[in-house]
Each structure stands twice: as C-alpha cells, then as structure tokens.
Amino acid sequence: MRLDVVTIFPECFSPLREGLIGKAIDRGIVGLGLHDLRQWTTDNHRSVDDAPYGGGPGMVMRADIWGPALDAVCPDDALLVVPTPAGRRFTQATAEQWAQERHLVFACGRYEGIDQRVVEDAARRCRVAEVSIGDYVLVGGEVAVLAMVEAVVRLMPGVLGNPQSHQEDSFSEGLLEAPCYTRPESWRGLDVPKVLLSGDHAKVAAWRHEQALSRTMERRPDLLGDARTGD
Numbered sequence: 089m090r091l092d093v094v095t096i097f098p099e100c101f102s103p104l105r106e107g108l109i110g111k112a113i114d115r116g117i118v119g120l121g122l123h124d125l126r127q128w129t130t131d132n133h134r135s136v137d138d139a140p141y142g143g144g145p146g147m148v149m150r151a152d153i154w155g156p157a158l159d160a161v162c163p164d165d166a167l168l169v170v171p172t173p174a175g176r177r178f179t180q181a182t183a184e185q186w187a188q189e190r191h192l193v194f195a196c197g198r199y200e201g202i203d204q205r206v207v208e209d210a211a212r213r214c215r216v217a218e219v220s221i222g223d224y225v226l227v228g229g230e231v232a233v234l235a236m237v238e239a240v241v242r243l244m245p246g247v248l249g250n251p252q253s254h255q256e257d258s259f260s261e262g263l264l265e266a267p268c269y270t271r272p273e274s275w276r277g278l279d280v281p282k283v284l285l286s287g288d289h290a291k292v293a294a295w296r297h298e299q300a301l302s303r304t305m306e307r308r309p310d311l312l313g314d315a316r317t318g319d
C-alpha cells in the first residue's frame with residue numbers, strides 16, 4: 089500500500105516513522121510520501137488561506153492551491169481521504185475496507201477547513217471520503233490522519249507480530265474487548281481473575297465474552313443496536 093499525505097505541517101507525521109508503522113515502512117509493506125502544501129503556493133508569503141465567503145470566523149484553505157497539489161499527488165485510482173468534523177464516521181469497518189486499498193491520499197486541512205470545491209473537483213476523477221474520527225473538533229486534519237493511518241496499517245499482513253491480535257480487536261466482533269492481565273498474579277492486593285489461570289480455554293473464552301458483553305452494555309450500548317439501548 090502507498091500512503092501520501094498533503095499538509096502544511098509535514099513534521100506532524102514523524103511519529104509514523106516510529107514503532108510498528110515505522111517498521112512496516114522500512115520493510116516496504118507501506119510506502120509513505122509527505123508533501124508540504126506550500127510547495128504549490130505562488131505568492132511571496134506562501135499563503136494557503138483566505139477569508140470565508142459569506143463571512144464567519146477564521147480562514148478557509150484555498151482551492152487554487154489545493155487543486156494543483158492534489159493533481160500532482162493523487163492519481164485517479166487512489167482513494168482521497170479528507171478528514172473533517174462534518175464527515176462520515178471512521179470506524180474499524182472503515183479501517184478494514186481501506187486496508188484493501190492500493191493507494192490512500194490524505195488531504196489535511198487547517199484553519200476552518202478546505203474550500204468545498206476541492207472535494208467536488210477531485211470527485212470528478214477519483215473516489216473521495218470525507219471522514220470524522222469522532223464528535224469533537226480538532227485544530228486540523230493531521231491528528232485524525234495519524235489515527236486513521238495507524239488503524240489501517242496495523243491490519244495489513246506482516247505488520248503485527250501476532251496476526252491473531254486484530255482478530256480480537258475491540259469492535260471486530262461488534263463488542264468492546266475484555267480486560268487483559270499479565271504478571272504479577274497479585275499486585276497491590278488485586279488478583280488476576282482465577283479463571284485466567286485455569287488453563288481451561290473454553291472457560292477463558294466464555295469469561296472474556298461475558299466481560300466484553302457487560303462492558304459494551306455499560307459503556308457503549310449503541311454498539312448493541314436497538315434491543316439494548318431502549319430505543
């Protein structure tokens with residue numbers, strides 16, 4: 089898979105060079121390209137924004153800068169991902185779909201967002217996904233892209249040491265994950281649940297499912313559909 093990111097803060101993406109994602113890049117499982125949007129500016133101040141038509145707070149990122157950048161970075165067969173608070177929700181299912189893609193291009197906005205015509209124009213030649221990572225407003229798209237890239241790349245073959253690991257991800261079975269424990273067996277008067285020491289895999293699996301279910305009911309009834317949310 090190839091990943092390209094267009095941003096005015098390329099340095100925000102140095103964390104991708106660390107850890108499992110960094111290893112995936114070093115091993116060629118993932119190709120990463122970082123592109124400074126200001127490369128496509130034309131004025132001495134290298135400005136990328138202007139005042140919003142119709143008034144309102146802050147500034148909007150200019151289509152006449154973003155257009156040439158995406159023309160250069162985003163081919164027609166790529167999926168263009170545009171993080172925005174106004175997007176469809178990015179979920180584990182989204183990550184699983186995108187892990188099948190050959191090329192993802194991420195357009196990181198700042199200020200109050202990107203002129204909507206950039207998305208409209210891009211959609212004439214490639215698939216575009218405007219996505220939100222949660223119901224809160226960040227300062228820009230970079231943190232959202234870091235989160236989505238981690239969620240997608242960890243699903244790719246060869247990235248996680250133990251492929252079993254994402255079989256039991258939260259959400260992969262529609263439930264939150266069960267609690268996890270490791271040594272010491274007793275710590276500050278708190279003991280590991282005895283069933284986990286039993287060696288009885290069926291009992292362990294049953295206990296973990298029950299824990300996942302109760303946690304989900306308590307913390308995320310929305311994941312359980314109408315029956316449990318009292319709708």
Ligand SMILES: Nc1cc(-c2ccc3ccn(Cc4ccc(CN5CCCC5)cc4)c3c2)n[nH]1
Nearest residue numbers: 171172173197198220221222225226227228229
């Ligand atoms: N899940 C999630 C994603 C983001 C996100 C993603 C990209 C950008 C680019 C700029 N911003 C800041 C930002 C500030 C204020 C508004 C709301 N304004 C109200 C009137 C016009 C707009 C929008 C956007 C982003 C935020 N936040 N949260």
